[in-house]
Amino acid sequence: MIKRTEGFAGLYIHFPYCIHKCSYCDFFSVGIGKNPVPDRENLLESYLNELDVRIQNNPELLKLQFDTIFFGGGTPSLAGADFIAKFLEKARSYLSISPDAEISLEANPEDISKTLLSELHNSGINRINTGIQSFKESHLKTLDRFSNIDQYNSVMDLLSGSEIKRFGADLIYGIPGQTKKEFYEDVNRLISSGVTHLSLYSLTVEKGTPYSRSLKDGSARAPQEELQTEILLELPGFLKQKNYHWYEVSNYCKDGEESRHNLKYWTMQFYLALGPGAHGFIPAGRYANTRSVENYLAGKFSQTYTKSEIQEEMAISLLRLRCPVEIDTFLDILPERKFILQKKINAWAHNGHCRYENGIFQWNDESILNLDSFIFEFATAE
């Protein structure tokens, strides 16, 4: 059950480098090959400079308790454990960070080794997620991912044997040429490794990516949309039998193993985000940083804060959750709109799209297929 909480926040650090820029990816990142990370020391200094300036601009940040930290990107496993340890030590001197904070890091399979996992554990990382996407080399090639397939064969064993007990992985389904059987073999492989968390994404075409351009000029094949719908509807039941529950459109976990950090995005909590390409939401408002490493290292990051439209925020965050949500406690934020929004949810419940009883809301499985139109209806209800 998701409840509204206040006074807590997450800290997100966007690490801007990857070995290779995958053609379908629209996150901000720069491919650097197998070269050492450029400007490592400058980058660390720039994160701390941004942190300092954001606190000066928004002293309210000092009143918040930071109970999650997330190193994302990009590929933060390229940064090295010493970088992570130094950043965390400094961040603790600026912000109030809970002693039992969830501290997650995204790692590419190629970077994972017994030594790195042990060093990351010693640096304070207590949750790790790896972007497997597929165990089959031909599908990784279709996705234009850099991959060392030998490493893919050992990575889940390394993770399950590590001291970092909370670990998860991402897979993509609907890749051109991928069969349903192959996808489920991948899912089973993750489950047998004991993952506590699964992120299962359908391949999508993001505007402006090389993949979308290749589709237009006919040099790439489109995602298999019918298969994606079939899989999306089957997965919850399949995973329930294996003791993983569906809590967000693309995310499943064992009991109590939700990503506490990602839940901040879906429950309208604050998150202070640092780094090039990072988007944050803090008491002063929302902001989006430059998608240029050079500009970021030169100290140019956004100090323009936009006030959010709460009804729209609720629509694009809360409605992504598949688990039960105490939605009335969120609607209390907008007392003048509460009745209208309750009427909208009641109409959905009446038409069999969701359950809504005693202020608790939960989508039915099939409703996730039409989520975009429900989000629009909620955001524009009046």
Ligand code: SF4
């Ligand atoms: S490794 Fe991940 S973040 Fe980097 S380009 Fe590929 S999908 Fe994007």
